[in-house]
Amino acid sequence: THTPSKSLPNLKYSKKRNADPEVTLLNFLRKNWTLLIKYACGRGGCGACTVMVSKHDPVSAKIRHFSITACLVPICSLYGAAVTTVEGIGSINTRLHPVQERIARSHGTQCGFCTPGMVMSMYTLLRNHLQPSEEQLMEALGGNLCRCTGYRPILASGRTFCVESTGCQKKRTGKCCLDLGGNDSSSLSRESDICTDLFVEEEFQPLDPTQELIFPPELLRMAKNPEKQTLTFCGERVTWISPGTLKDLLELKAKHPEAPLILGNTSLGPAMKSQGRVHPILLSPARISELSMVFKTSDGLTIGAGCSLAQVKDILAEQVSELPEEKTQTYRALLKHLKSLAGQQIRNMASLGGHVISRHCYSDLNPILVVGNATLNLISEGTRQIPLNDHFLAGLASADLKPEEILESVYIPHSQKWEFVSAFRQAQCQQNALADVSAGMRVILEEATDTIKELSLSYGGVGESTIGAHKSCQQLIGRPWNEPMLEEACRLLLEEVSLPGWAPGGRVEFKRTLVVSFFFKFYLEVLQELKKLVKVSDSHHYPEISDRFLSALEDFPVTGPRGVQRYQSVDSHQSLQDPVGRPIMHLSGLKHATGEAIFCDDIPMVDRELFMVLVTSTKAHAKIISIDLSEALELPGVVDVITAEDIPGTNGAEDDKLLAVDEVLCVGQIICAVVAETDVQAKRAIEKIKITYKDLEPIIFTINDAIKHNSFLCPEKKLEQGNIEEAFEKVDQIVEGEVHVGGQEHFYMETQRVIVIPKAEDKELDIYVSTQDPAHVQKTVSSTLNIPINRITCHVKRVGGGFGGKVGRPAVFGAIAAVGAIKTGRPIRLVLDREDDMLITGGRHPLFGKYKVGFMNNGRIKALDIECFINGGCTLDDSEQVTEFLILKLENAYKIRNLRFRGRACMTNLPSNTAFRGFGFPQGTLITESCITAVAAKCGLLPEEIREKNMYKTIDKTIYKQAFSPETLIRCWNECLDKSSFHSRRIQVEEFNKKNYWKKKGIAIIPMKFSVGFAATSYHQAAALVHIYTDGSVLVTHGGNELGQGIHTKMLQVASRELKLPMSYMHICETSTATVPNTIATAASIGSDVNGKAVQNACQILLKRLEPIIKKNPGGTWEDWIEAAFEQRISLSATGYFRGYKADMDWEKGEGDPFPYYVYGAACSEVEIDCLTGAHKKIRTDIIMDACCSLNPAIDIGQVEGSFIQGMGLYTTEELKYSPEGVLYSRGPDEYKIPTITDVPEEFNVSLLPSSQTPLTIYSSKGLGESGMFLGSSVFFAITDAVAAACKERDIVEDFIVKSPATPEQVRMACADRFTEMVRNYCLLS
């Protein structure tokens, strides 16, 4: 039950309750207390499972509240702690907590899967700081991922609690800072009916701290009189021992020297999970206060090994504020990294001791502790100290802890005058990402000179452990701190630090470059510090840093994004009750925020339910020789193993089998499925299944290999216009280039899930599934089981994000689970772990494109020839349609008379790639836009000039001869230029670049013509079913699925307008194949469009039936009319239908009307790059999107923002990594970096273009689900613009190979300089 607050059971008694040390808090809360806390990654990396833990701190005698990720916390570790979950702080049935209310009303929820975690991170912050600063807010949310919203609205809700911020002045002056920038002649600012408020802050209930839950008095009593006796919890495989005294702990450690100490479990937990390792005994020192002590002495600081990293951060901050700067050099360096190390939850859980002892090669803190001469205070029978040095970190027995020893504390000495310590790190993104390279650097100079007295340099990420550059440092002692020393140091470092040809995670050249680039930064930092000191002791002259080089010193600060969202307000004559066009909150918003929104796996366990786990291929291309299930079947709890032989009907398609038979085509292909009483038993059983394979040839992973082997999934798709060959002969110049776009993982927060419940009669099945296409699941299950479709009912309440990834695949999981259900006669639940989800399901197609573009010297493009290939993976899936869409959309916004577009889908031995938001457009159009930048570079013009020159200007026909008017496109472009003050900022960017050598800015503006819908008429249909009940309430059902995009909210807005009835009368329960049959996937941006028309139709039918009654009693109420209608036997139920748009394409002729309409838009982004590290900061983005008459501006702006940020991820940080054997490495949020809250542009403005109309769609609105994705490329082109500025300055000849994502590695290596040169020379020599 959801009681307001839950303190965990007193674990003193949990021996009797049998608390299993292997059970995490997440599993405990979900299974034992059926709370709806969310699982999304299970590795602490996404924050979906965030809860607040409160503990009495014996040292400060205060209650400490902190956020944690429940998926990593063993239940046994919570002895004496109170846990507060999202259900505990408020409910829609009782009282909402202001955090819950505000996140929902600020439109901070879309699918809602991340929302409980967001709420709890914010709630915990407010428990500690009633009026937090923005910095604290950003810090609190840094560990929470959201794949839908783009974070801006979440932050907006949190900001309402903050101390008045200094950003936008709108609150105070009523005039937004952005209005000052734009040219007043723009149509947006001329419109008086433009709104910028999506919610009314004044309506929010105030935060009243007196209403918060108190720390349970029983736990307080326990904390004040701590028990000293040892607590032991025995699980099936693991025993948890928690001694009450240090003496007992030491005795236990001596008795069980192999047993690890468990603190935050952030290192042990993920390792145990990924390696399947079991420690039979775990020793928990959580109750030992000696490990949490902090001692400040005159020469240093001793911090208990049990202190969390968050506590260490506070302690260091205190020291920095108390001591003179010269003493706190090491502390400042540690603080710098503690701000970006993981998310807040992990910092709250992870201990200093655990961090040091784990010795991760990527550790951020160990390199600094090493150079800072930290020592480890060890304790067993006696005490001793060992240095925290490379030998210790490399695990050398002579320098390590003895098995019976534990780490009590870490001593970090103060620094002294003439001592300088710095820290550096570079990761895929700035925050919450493991560093590619981290470094700690320290130098002591002879007093008042520039002579090196002592030097220590330590690097993480470049070897198997943290590596020190002792030899280099030794050789530099006595040298002056000047340029020749820098040169020599780099040479020495390259020889000593980088292991030749190898480094963890690859990226060897990049890492080597960072090794020297960081040292260069350190060199400059020390010079800068010396400059300050020199004023005091004016005895020495140090090398001057030129002003242009100073920019190398600054790190990009983390700032909360600001911005304005503009939309056209509804007509002043529109009835107040009519919700169409208003920013109505997502129907489930409040339930998302309280955790009461039910997702598939939140459905309580049904009677006799079994759990299914999939067994997948470990080979990329092989013959299956044998499958031995015997050992697995004997394990306790295992009920059955489902193989292809158990399928009563068809096993998928001939070339795309549900369960592999004889042959596997990729790693991750499903071979069979274990069915067991519990998930734990099923997971253990899959390890016992023995499959033998015989490798087959060829094995193809890349597009290049596929081309070589002529391995394609479908015939080439081609469109042509004009005479390309002739045109190439007449142009002034020709450029040829290549574009490579990496794939993308959907990373929906809710992984694939399905529950199949067989019914007692007539082979009926109820299927609850997270899908965008329940009819497809239903059909696939029917053919797999060989039973008619009418026996199968699929239900979709809501989906925790789809993005195209839940169109095709859920049918596979549904069908396999259904086979299990039929075979065992019992309900089956199948919930994919994040790792399995990422391994099994494909994503966006990677692309390789070659172009040849012919143009005149003035930038007019006359001919464009593009040939592209996408990596389809091992089966066809949607690859043919993706190729078609890609080709159809390649021209984007440009009128080029002579075109040839060709595309093919390659067959490779990777999981099949599938639909993904934008469906080929975001990849393909990057080629077109890259051509533009190439032409600009060759003509010596700016890319925006080339764009404008070649854009469609008048009513015209596309390459496939579909007529359209580009008027709105041009309006979007002009508005964007204007609103972003593009031209003046272009000049400012150039000015900045002239003044700064190591930092460069870039700016880009991109136009977009995006076609909406499926290119097939039969896909454009929809149906709805509307019932009016005798109390007047209305139940609306339609064929669209709620994926977070707010379709249900929009549908009720439509029904409300049509029936002239407030939305409060209406309800949508679910999407079900029993109420609306034969539905089309909710995809291609037209879900609301076509279903809206169907709902409208149903409502109009009903209203027509009611008209005579209303006419007869015009003064009556709705309830009166409904009662009368019932009395008069008028049907109060109607089916609505929309026989949608015609959309045909004749590929033979290369002509057709494949799309119902276009969405136009434009985006301008500005970035700053750090040429030394490859990092970038997004300074500002302005988007203008043509939504026509938005049904719901809050939802539509949310779609634009969310898809833009997802696109930005595609083009900047999201990188899939495979092993040489085709195994996906990046299988979780640690390795695969989707944007976090700190990645949002500092200024982020979105405007919906006003006064635009389309006669075709429901109330003249447009579907915006996908289009924003491509606008993320404005960030990519801004980065390439900045890189081009760096290259120009360095006289690097432009190369026309474009690679997306523009990761720090790509950017750093493109900004070639003396350091990249040194690395290349070193590689040539070695």
Ligand SMILES: Cc1cc2nc3c(=O)[nH]c(=O)nc-3n(C[C@H](O)[C@H](O)[C@H](O)COP(=O)(O)OP(=O)(O)OC[C@H]3O[C@@H](n4cnc5c(N)ncnc54)[C@H](O)[C@@H]3O)c2cc1C
């Ligand atoms: C999502 C995520 C993101 C992360 N991001 C970063 C990052 O950006 N940068 C970074 O540097 N690190 C990062 N980490 C790693 C993190 O810093 C370490 O996992 C953490 O510090 C380990 O501490 P712990 O208390 O959880 O250790 P535990 O997992 O509890 O224990 C780890 C090991 O330390 C030993 N141990 C612990 N205390 C003692 C003691 N007192 N005496 C003897 N042995 C002891 C245990 O026996 C065990 O072997 C991340 C981890 C996660 C899960």
Ligand code: FES
């Ligand atoms: S599920 Fe716990 S952090 Fe992702």
Ligand code: FES
């Ligand atoms: S709303 Fe955040 S993940 Fe969907």
